[in-house]
Amino acid sequence: MARSNDPFWWALFAVGGVVAAFLVPVHIVLTGIAGPAGWLRGSFEYHRVLALVSHPISRLYLFVLISLPLFHWAHRFRFSLVDLGVKGGRGLVAVACYGSAIVGTILTAVVLMKL
């Protein structure tokens, strides 16, 4: 199980876990429940949100917020699959999980640059 590059993925897992623990709940409430429901009338107006998220600090923040928990997911999901009896935990499963997180990170960077 111990591979030479494991500490690298483990560190991403740990930092992603901290980011998710601190920030994801409030974002789900704001953008998934309160915003679409119209409770925050005006705050989710197109031009206002566009201006808010286009700020360089916002883009950097959003990159960290989205990317790091994806690596947290990749690490946990990889070992969950192994725990559930999926063979090849050291090979294909790992490549698929971390690879998905890398693809997600690239997509996030592309979207944030287009804003």
Added chain:
Amino acid sequence: MGEAMSPYHRPMATTWWLTNRAYFLFMVRELTSVFIAAYLILFLLMLYKLAMGREAYEAYLHFLASPGMVVVHVVMLAAALFHTVTWFNLTPMAMRVRFGERSVPPLIVVGGTYAAWIAASIAMTSIVLWWK
């Protein structure tokens, strides 16, 4: 003789985590990451629609307001909160905080993390609501 020996692996049913409450909660904790990642993909989609233009963004907000999507977000919120609680409760095991000669009691470390979490959530809500 001559055949390579391979270590014996005790066969284990895929449903092992359903046999015991602690195993079950362990698996639930691991799978909260799936819900968190799913939310972040939906959120990234919102940013993508925002980049596409006003109509796309407003259509997406309308889609998110549908009852099904609200239920999905409530479930993802429950998973995210479970992750937060389990993660914070483990912090004293991962990190020993020292204050001079003495180490800070675990309860205070955990309390501090929760206080920081509430402060960060209030700060983020304030920015989203009132930033100009």
